[in-house]
Amino acid sequence: MVQDMALLVQYVVVGLAVGSLYALVALGIVLLYRTSRILNFAHGDLATFGTFIAFALLTAWRWPFAAASLGSLLTTAVVGAAFFFLVIRPAKESTLLGKIVITLGLALVLQGATVILWGTGTKILPFPLSDIKVYRLGQVVVSQISVGSFAVGLALMGALYVLVQHTRVGLAMRAVSQDTVAAQVLGIPVKQIFALTWGLASALGAAAGILLAPATLLDPYMMLDPFLKGFAAAVLGGIDSMPGAAVGGLLLGVLEALFGGYVSVKFKTTLAFLIIIAVLVVRPEGLLGREYKRRV
């Protein structure tokens, strides 16, 4: 009985660690969606690109890990913002669907660039935390890397929350997401706000990529699965809600871990998606979302 309990806690802990990374991916998607209504299909490839930047800075340039991560986040943010200014903005007359297809194009371009620059071979990102070193809390075992990525994930979410809810720029971001024209006529520089959102969302993706790299290894397609999971988490939580993205990500991680642990590892993703479908049938707007109701 005690053992069963410990096992359950073990699965939940593992799920939360993975889920916090899904949540980071989901937050990037949701952040951009809320401000511009664009679903960014290049999110995963931006993240992969950012992770490879970190890899290059760590190995070829021999930067310390913290500096390399920061450099990667900044570079990815610049790529995201540049994409807004150079492609999305000039295409402002196109429909929303058109813009979403453009992000698909960016995904392919980034994937190609990653392959050309670093090849298709699998690489290992030198990570300062180990997945062999573990901490024991009673019968529950947690690897150092899980603790680390969970902590960093939470810290980033907290920072994002403070930025959006408690700063002047965050207030402007929320205003733009609710009514772009009304924000413009108040003199809020809407273009810069959009660019900032693109940059922030991309950097969040890169952060998730770096934290995932030890688990997935480094190759040009490493973010394919995490991107889908992040997207699903965003839909689960409500695609227009940032707390929803965080909750959705953590929940998806835990569900996967539980199903993988108790039933079948092979079908853990399948079950997770079945549960998402069930939730969406009952609450089409997602757990914490509101959009669906408002649009009807």
Add this chain to the structure above:
Amino acid sequence: MAELNPLLKVHNVETAYYGRLTVLRGVSLEVPDGRIVALLGSNGAGKTTLLRTIMGLISDQPEKGTVEFAGRRLNGMDPEDVAALGIGYVIEGRGIFPELSVHENLQLGTYRRRGAGVRADFDRVHGLFPILRERQGQLAGTLSGGEQQMLAIGRALLMRPRLLMLDEPSLGLAPMLVREIFRAIAGINRDGTAILLVEQNARMALSIAHTGYVLESGRLVLEGSAQDLAENPNVQELYLGVTREPSIKGWKRYKVRRRWA
């Protein structure tokens, strides 16, 4: 009026939506510094289009003509830069941010300003519309229509505009609230802000305006002092609801429209 410099000068403006659907056909008007100018006209006359053209909200428009504000040409500028020059625009339907608090909405009015005088201006807005202080923490979407209008005007005032453009501030409000809003508008003007007032409620608009224009199907058909307009038989018939010969009203209305066009 000749001694007053026009703060806003719209000259021969033509605006078309999608480059084809022409809405404004050679509109010229002036808003002198410190005055209230009323722009009257029925639905679809192009009043809102004119305001949107001035703000630069319609991309690649105006097709022809110029818009000048305080001596600067606005053609081709982005709306946020037009706003930063000192034009406050209260859009029709108010344009408040429903999921932000009343206080946050007001704060956004000061986005392009730094420090000095913000506190005093908040006090001024709260003095003008005390309800906004009471409802500070409430989400703006939960306010009544009149309160939302006050919020929108107060927020625009916090930009410290030299010109305030109001699009149908009376829309959908109870008569008592309309009077309160118009009293506030007159007060704002007395403090030195020029106002371009778009209204369907011609009686209220002309009661506080100095001059006025009448827009019909994208053309200005009449201009003059507020008093001249209020006494003009056509305006009386079409906008003030004064009838002389009820029996053939419909026919007269038709003929008047023909004469203007």
